Amino acid sequence: MVACGGETEPTPVPTAELELVATDIAFDRDRFEVMVGQLVKVTLQNEGVLEHDFSIMKIPHTGEVMAEEMHEE
Numbered sequence: 001m002v003a004c005g006g007e008t009e010p011t012p013v014p015t016a017e018l019e020l021v022a023t024d025i026a027f028d029r030d031r032f033e034v035m036v037g038q039l040v041k042v043t044l045q046n047e048g049v050l051e052h053d054f055s056i057m058k059i060p061h062t063g064e065v066m067a068e069e070m071h072e073e
Helices: none
Strands: 014-020 040-046
Touching: none
Parallel strands: 014 040
Antiparallel strands: none
């Protein structure tokens, strides 16, 4: 059987906008789940007095990294 009809473009998956909140010794979550191939925007909000960083070790980074404050050591 052959289906009739025009070809349709797949519906694009919206960018997952995720927020991670850091306190002095913890993050508010330890896991994010998104769809394969989905664009992801992660915002790190520091609500503590200690400095924090965040990295994803298991997937390659292909986008832009922005920071409001950069600290030189």
